[in-house]
Amino acid sequence: xxxxxxxxxxxxxxxxxxxxxxxxxxxxxxxxxxxxxxxxxxxxxxxxxxxxxxxxxxxxxxxxxxxxxxxxxxxxxxxxxxxxxxxxxxxxxxxxxxxxxxxxxxxxxxxxxxxxxxxxxxxxxxxxxxxxxxxxxxxxxxxxxxxxxxxxxxxxxxxxxxxxxxxxxxxxxxxxxxxxxxxxxxxxxxxxxxxxxxxxxxxxxxxxxxxxxxxxxxxxxxxxxxxxxxxxxxxxxxxxxxxxxxxxxxxxxxxxxxxxxxxxxxxxxxxxxxxxxxxxxxxxxxxxxxxxxxxxxxxxxxxxxxxxxxxxxxxxxxxxxxxxxxxxxxxxxxxxxxxxxxxxxxxxxxxxxxxxxxxxxxxxxxxxxxxxxxxxxxxxxxxxxxxxxxxxxxxxxxxxxxxxxxxxxxxxxxxxxxxxxxxxxxxxxxxxxxxxxxxxxxxxxxxxxxxxxxxxxxxx
Amino acid sequence: xxxxxxxxxxxxxxxxxxxxxxxxxxxxxxxxxxxxxxxxxxxxxxxxxxxxxxxxxxxxxxxxxxxxxxxxxxxxxxxxxxxxxxxxxxxxxxxxxxxxxxxxxxxxxxxxxxxxxxxxxxxxxxxxxxxxxxxxxxxxxxxxxxxxxxxxxxxxxxxxxxxxxxxxxxxxxxxxxxxxxxxxxxxxxxxxxxxxxxxxxxxxxxxxxxxxxxxxxxxxxxxxxxxxxxxxxxxxxxxxxxxxxxxxxxxxxxxxxxxxxxxxxxxxxxxxxxxxxxxxxxxxxxxxxxxxxxxxxxxx
Numbered sequence: 225x226x227x228x229x230x231x232x233x234x235x236x237x238x239x240x241x242x243x244x245x246x247x248x249x250x251x252x253x254x255x256x257x258x259x260x261x262x263x264x265x266x267x268x269x270x271x272x273x274x275x276x277x278x279x280x281x282x283x284x285x286x287x288x289x290x291x292x293x294x295x296x297x298x299x300x301x302x303x304x305x306x307x308x309x310x311x312x313x314x315x316x317x318x319x320x321x322x323x324x325x326x327x328x329x330x331x332x333x334x335x336x337x338x339x340x341x342x343x344x345x346x347x348x349x350x351x352x353x354x355x356x357x358x359x360x361x362x363x364x365x366x367x368x369x370x371x372x373x374x375x376x377x378x379x380x381x382x383x384x385x386x387x388x389x390x391x392x393x394x395x396x397x398x399x400x401x402x403x404x405x406x407x408x409x410x411x412x413x414x415x416x417x418x419x420x421x422x423x424x425x426x427x428x429x430x431x432x433x434x435x436x437x438x439x440x441x442x443x444x445x446x447x448x449x450x451x452x453x454x455x456x457x458x459x460x461x462x463x464x465x466x467x468x469x470x471x472x473x474x475x476x477x478x479x480x481x482x483x484x485x486x487x488x489x490x491x492x493x494x495x496x497x498x499x500x501x502x503x504x505x506x507x508x509x510x511x512x513x514x515x516x517x518x519x520x521x522x523x524x525x526x527x528x529x530x531x532x533x534x535x536x537x538x539x540x541x542x543x544x545x546x547x548x549x550x551x552x553x554x555x556x557x558x559x560x561x562x563x564x565x566x567x568x569x570x571x572x573x574x575x576x577x578x579x580x581x582x583x584x585x586x587x588x589x590x591x592x593x594x595x596x597x598x599x600x601x602x603x604x605x606x607x608x609x610x611x612x613x614x615x616x617x618x619x620x621x622x623x624x625x626x627x628x629x630x631x632x633x634x635x636x637x638x639x640x641x642x643x644x645x646x647x648x649x650x651x652x653x654x655x656x657x658x659x660x661x662x663x664x665x666x667x668x669x670x671x672x673x674x675x676x677x678x679x680x681x682x683x684x
Numbered sequence: 685x686x687x688x689x690x691x692x693x694x695x696x697x698x699x700x701x702x703x704x705x706x707x708x709x710x711x712x713x714x715x716x717x718x719x720x721x722x723x724x725x726x727x728x729x730x731x732x733x734x735x736x737x738x739x740x741x742x743x744x745x746x747x748x749x750x751x752x753x754x755x756x757x758x759x760x761x762x763x764x765x766x767x768x769x770x771x772x773x774x775x776x777x778x779x780x781x782x783x784x785x786x787x788x789x790x791x792x793x794x795x796x797x798x799x800x801x802x803x804x805x806x807x808x809x810x811x812x813x814x815x816x817x818x819x820x821x822x823x824x825x826x827x828x829x830x831x832x833x834x835x836x837x838x839x840x841x842x843x844x845x846x847x848x849x850x851x852x853x854x855x856x857x858x859x860x861x862x863x864x865x866x867x868x869x870x871x872x873x874x875x876x877x878x879x880x881x882x883x884x885x886x887x888x889x890x891x892x893x894x895x896x897x898x899x900x901x902x903x904x905x906x907x908x909x910x911x912x913x914x915x916x917x918x919x920x921x922x923x924x925x926x927x928x929x930x931x932x933x934x935x936x937x938x939x940x941x942x943x944x945x946x947x948x949x950x951x952x953x954x955x956x957x958x959x960x961x962x963x964x965x966x967x968x969x970x971x972x973x974x975x976x977x978x979x980x981x982x983x984x
Contacts, residue, residue, distance in 0.1 A: 269737065269740075270733065275739060275811055433972050448916065452957055595789045656783070
């Protein structure tokens with residue numbers, strides 16, 4: 225950064241007359257200039273020079289106005305921050321403060337029933353159309369996945385970067401069972417769950433001895449292996465083309481079709497394609513609530529307590545006589561099973577699955593929901609799923625930006641960029657997640673929440 | 685035999701690239717104990733900067749290839765390390781001392797940001813650069829080693845030697861080793877921890893930039909997705925070699941490169957990644973801290 229230092233040096237002498245107390249203005253200007261230089265180095269080549277294909281090869285096309293804008297924004301932003309916001313010089317690298325005490329009680333108490341009621345009433349609201357219903361289904365699917373992953377990461381403290389593999393196994397199990405045997409959704413669902421739980425144990429065995437990041441990379445590798453097998457095993461999985469024509473769910477035997485024998489006819493309703501969507505919505509809501517109830521109950525059972533003990537300290541756990549092998553395997557199996565349920569639901573909702581739906585980004589997204597939600601907090605995870613998935617959908621609807629930047633500006637392209645930025649920002653702002661209070665599973669005198677900084681995060 | 689030798693040459697070249705990226709992972713992990721998930725995308729950014737620098741210099745009218753290569757190398761390393769520095773400053777430093785999953789999530793966020801930034805600013809199309817260095821040497825019979833491959837291997841060896849010297853002999857290297865052993869104690873003894881960590885990211889990014897340039901020269905085709913696959917492979921290499929160990933990262937990189945190339949050459953190209961990942965899992969079952977890693981002593 226020597227070039228940066230040289231170029232920035234004249235700034236303070238211009239702005240602040242020498243020997244007058246080292247003025248804040250001078251410091252701020254100097255700092256902002258440095259940052260502007262960094263921004264120039266960052267954006268200069270990548271934003272300023274665009275590679276355009278010609279008939280003879282690639283050529284460069286300059287867009288210096290964009291770089292100038294970016295550098296100006298960085299300069300102004302940094303200067304204002306330095307001069308107006310960061311009054312006292314904060315020590316660099318301030319560690320995250322321990323999370324504040326439990327959030328205000330009435331708010332949390334009211335939040336859970338309010339969210340539940342909204343979720344129950346969502347399809348019945350007059351404003352809800354097909355699009356909003358689909359978003360609701362999507363959010364609930366991710367909530368369920370995140371609750372499932374939470375068993376592994378939040379409760380047992382095992383970092384799993386390949387959770388999407390179980391989602392995939394569930395989806396393909398359902399699709400193949402339903403297609404080859406013609407069984408209904410309600411028979412295939414538990415079967416898919418069992419198969420996925422076995423996949424979880426399959427992953428669990430080799431990684432029993434691994435800890436921390438070794439575990440993380442092996443789970444990631446497992447996820448990739450499953451995806452690569454799905455792509456390359458044409459005869460069984462259909463390869464990259466996936467499986468289409470997966471049977472749609474019926475209302476306990478009544479198909480959602482118009483005419484005789486359909487759901488609408490049986491109940492004397494007018495046929496509407498929305499019926500199936502509403503039904504799917506309630507199915508995934510029920511599945512999600514089952515996941516929730518199951519994990520909340522499990523936490524109180526010996527196995528759940530063993531998970532949390534494992535997360536806090538594995539060696540102490542072993543010396544107290546807890547079978548860590550079985551504890552880890554049950555965590556993997558149960559977490560995987562919920563992923564499998566979600567996968568089956570995904571397959572029946574889409575009617576079509578392909579390996580493209582099960583990439584690492586999905587694992588990362590689910591893990592991000594768990595961590596942003598506060599790692600172990602059920603309500604926090606639901607809120608995080610709402611914020612993240614709802615946020616992505618909101619970003620799809622940025623059409624009004626066209627009015628600002630002109631008609632050839634496509635806002636949907638910026639969706640993932642903004643999403644990534646939001647992920648970084650939320651994490652830096654609240655490293656302990658959105659809800660940072662925990663209910664201990666055992667208490668002596670009274671029930672009270674503790675801050676998440678008191679809870680171990682597991683070393684694998 | 686000739687076929688085997690050709691695969692060996694290709695495998696070593698590929699492994700060198702993985703090794704260079706893996707060193708960045710392993711250095712950061714050794715000091716901070718975090719997986720820098722965005723490192724693969726820094727490598728991708730490096731490849732793009734190299735491409736743009738090439739095109740810029742060619743358009744400028746330069747024709748002397750060694751000069752162009754040298755300038756591109758210098759520009760790519762410099763500009764990419766600014767990216768490395770910025771990422772550390774914005775996404776990791778505020779979370780230092782926080783719990784260990786937090787920087788992992790910001791790293792994934794940074795990775796998304798980098799991919800989409802490059803996609804938006806350079807368009808999603810695959811970019812191709814015609815081969816710049818022609819010719820090669822004939823080894824046994826039909827086996828050939830191209831000058832690009834020689835360059836890649838030479839650059840890797842000299843960089844590895846340079847960095848080994850840097851870590852073992854210079855004050856910066858001493859500070860890095862001190863930080864990786866005990867960050868608090870190092871700070872108490874006057875090591876500027878923030879600066880050391882920032883420089884570690886800068887070094888990692890510079891190596892990733894070289895790897896990106898090598899990829900561009902060897903294969904000539906890049907897009908904004910190359911970072912993910914290469915990043916996962918390189919991290920696999922770092923773990924395979926024993927994370928935190930510099931020679932381990934290089935060894936792991938070479939192994940992954942060789943396994944991939946030989947599997948693709950003798951069995952099936954579709955399952956080469958499955959083979960690489962399976963070897964990782966098998967090695968870790970029997971050697972949970974990798975090939976050259978130290979066994980960590982755990983205490984309650």
